[in-house]
Amino acid sequence: MKAREIRPEVYWVGAIDWDRRLFDALIPLPDGTSYNSYLIKGSEKTALIDTVDPTKENVLLNHLNQLGVENIDYVIANHAEPDHSGTIPRVLEQYPQAKVVATPKCKDMLIDLLMIPESRFMTVGDKETVSLGDRTLEFIHAPWVHWPETMLTYLREDKILFSCDFFGSHLATTDLYVTDEGQVYEAAKRYYGEIMMPFRTTIQNNLEKIKGYQIDIIAPSHGPMYDQPEFILKAYHSWAFDEPKNIVVVPYTSMHRSTLKMVEYLVGALVQRGVTVKQFDLTVTDIGKLAMALVDAATVVIGTPTVLAGPHPNAAYAAFLTNALRPNLRFVSIIGSYGWGGKTVEQLAGMIPNLKVELLEPVLSQGLPGEADFRALENLAETIAQKHKEQNLV
Ligand code: FEO
16 A cells, blocks of 8 residues: 555555554454554655554555655654554664654653664654744643653644544554544544543543644544544543443353353343443453443443452453553442352452442352342342432433
8 A cells, every 4th residue: 555645745654454453462453453654744844753563664664665755854753652653763774864753751761662862862842843844743742642651743734633542543444534433433432441541531631732723634543534523522522521321331250150140130120220231241252342331331240250269360350450441430349159258359349449439239149149149139230220310320
């Protein structure tokens, strides 16, 4: 594929990774991803905005060769994570006069991660600008989207916001811009849930910060660009600011079907009371789907048997992950079966210190659940439904 023109002398020069299926050895990529890099040829200077994952460095270098780029003055590093910075050393080799433009924090991280010599850097402050002649780049410090060093780059004359991971989606597509809003909404929400949700408060601040900018195009570093930015701005606003919804997420695992019976009973009792439920069998679920469900949920009920005196490791993983993702939850509970005892509740409850939640009375059944256990599950469903009503969650 060739470089693609966005505006006169502004090009997409990135790489599409159709076949990648895992990111950070953690995050499933059911639809692949892309590493977007952008070239701006000003009347006096040329800038490259972010690079690509080092596995795709030849794709980027070919794009630059095809465009006849003999000189790059600035390599803008919006973010130090190697899927965007990993090809900077190769670009610096090919363009020995190029300077890496970064926040002071990003400079330190790039020295640590890629051993780029300090002499190759030019650091920029918040709202500082660099002139390319007929075009101006403004750098907007936007920490914690999603590392501490991140910034956005705004091309003033063309009103393009190069937002790096902010507003991104892991989606391999030949569409330069969003064409299928439903598909991109899901991919962007998955991305938000997995990557951005732990930093919801700073996301709110950064959304406020860019309100003053006129933006015709948002050009993220993953997934298609937004030529109607309202679509993604509205979605992010809702994910970051809205109250949670009348939704219960039930991640569970079951060894001999006792916990499964309890999960099924609770789900039925919640649905009868008008609560939406999203149920995930942790042995098969895609954790991106779980992360997405957590964006809107008010309550999580973890279902687990007791194994070796504690929660099943799958349930411990779900609790650890939920704690790390810091969704905007209000309530948590635990249900499941045990054979002869253990500390399942104490151990799981101790794994979620980041969540500002009320722990609702757990329901544990010795062996197969019986009448009394089902009554307790009925009570738990009633409590959840009432709590959601009291908080006006819809
Ligand atoms: Fe796409 Fe945080 O790197």
